[in-house]
Amino acid sequence: MDIARKTYEVKQTDNKKNAIVTGGSSGIGQAAAIALAKSGYNVYLTYVNREKGALDTLRAIEAAGGEAYIKKMDLRSMDDINAMFEDFSKKFKTIDLLLNNGAIDRTSPFLETKYEDYENIMNANFRGPFFCSQKAAKMMSGSGGGIIINISSVQAEGNWPDYSLYAASKAALTKLTKNMALELAEHGIRVIAIHPGYIDVGGKDSEKAEDLSKTIPLGRMGKAEEVANLIVFCASEFASYITGSIFNVDGGVLLPMASENYF
Numbered sequence: 001m002d003i004a005r006k007t008y009e010v011k012q013t014d015n016k017k018n019a020i021v022t023g024g025s026s027g028i029g030q031a032a033a034i035a036l037a038k039s040g041y042n043v044y045l046t047y048v049n050r051e052k053g054a055l056d057t058l059r060a061i062e063a064a065g066g067e068a069y070i071k072k073m074d075l076r077s078m079d080d081i082n083a084m085f086e087d088f089s090k091k092f093k094t095i096d097l098l099l100n101n102g103a104i105d106r107t108s109p110f111l112e113t114k115y116e117d118y119e120n121i122m123n124a125n126f127r128g129p130f131f132c133s134q135k136a137a138k139m140m141s142g143s144g145g146g147i148i149i150n151i152s153s154v155q156a157e158g159n160w161p162d163y164s165l166y167a168a169s170k171a172a173l174t175k176l177t178k179n180m181a182l183e184l185a186e187h188g189i190r191v192i193a194i195h196p197g198y199i200d201v202g203g204k205d206s207e208k209a210e211d212l213s214k215t216i217p218l219g220r221m222g223k224a225e226e227v228a229n230l231i232v233f234c235a236s237e238f239a240s241y242i243t244g245s246i247f248n249v250d251g252g253v254l255l256p257m258a259s260e261n262y263f
Contacts, residue, residue, distance in 0.1 A: 016067075018092040019235075020084075021045040022075060022132065023102030025053030027201035028151060031224035032099055032231045033057050037066030039232050044088050046073040046102065075102050075128030076120060085135045094143040097235050098136040100129035100173070101151040107162040117165060125169035130176060133191075137184055145188020147235055150177050151227075152193045154250050174246060181244030190243040192234050196227050197250025217252030 019036050023029040024045025033043045034057065043061060045068060047054040054070040061068040071087055073080045088095070104124040108117055133148050140146035155167040156174040177193035184191060198212050200221040213220050227249050233239055234247075248254060 016040055016042050017096035018042045018094060019044065019097040019099065020088060020095060020132075020136065021099045021101060022073070022129075023047070024057050024070070025050035028196060028199060028224045028227045029099070029101040030057045030060075031228035032101065033068070034060050034064065034066075035225070035228040035232045036097070036099075036235065037061040037068060038064050039236070041097065041235075042066070042092065043068045044071065044091065045069070046071050046084060048072070048074050048102070073102075074124075075132070076123040078131065081128060081131055081135070085132075089139075095136050095139045096146045098132060098146070098148045099151070099231065100132060100148070102128070103151070103169075105166060107166065109162050110164045113165050121165050121169050122172075125166070126172045126176070129173055133176075133180060137180070137187070137189055140189050141184075141187035145190075147190045147192065148180065148184075149231055149234055150174070150191070150193040152177070152195050152246075154195045154197045154248060154254055156195060157248075158254050177246065178244050185243060190240075192239075192242060192244075193246045194227060194230060194234075195246060195248045195250065197222060197248070197253040199224055199227060199249075215253065216250075217255055220251065222249060222251055 017040060019041040021029055021033045021043055024033040025047035030053065033045045037043045043066065045054060045057060047070065058068045058070055069091060071084050073084045104121050106117065106121060129150060136148060150173050152174045153170040155163050156171040174193050177191050181191040198216060198221045200209060201224050209221050230247055230249055234242065
């Protein structure tokens, strides 16, 4: 698949801007990193285990004429987060955009969820983005502002079996988005959350694409590029008066009064 195709481009007219994209080795993060680079951003992307995917993203950005760096970072580790921002600061003086995309997507029945599951998911999906945002906001506030985009999930609003922990972590991230937007507005920092629905990025959902599509009003799964298009728009001057907003990119999956999981 050509991972550089079908992206919404907003050409920057000023000097290049700098973006951090966590979880940029696959899926939405990969598509967003490429789209942002094509729109005039230098992209610093992180990965945990998928080094090959991160290198693929790097090459796609370079092929499109952009500049990128990759860094191994585990959002569950404060040491990794501190080291990442220290390395980023050596390469760039300012940060204009933080995309909190990295996360752990793992399911388990509520009664079978272990403490270790709680620690891993909450630290990766909430604590990590919280402190990445804090560090980025401190840098942004001293350089005229910027934007923080949190990739949450429709799970923050809808209810699916076995997703209690994951959904709670994403709901926390969505609520954090609104509070951050309120507190950071005076510093010229906008904060937005995006709720992807079923996005075809491989994995268990993609294997059930035909069945899942029947539960989506638009009749199909989404594409990572479609989420990336919204990210680029939100990061552009066209969205300069938008903050604290939550955007669903879900094909209408939350619209039915009773979803496929009603029981």
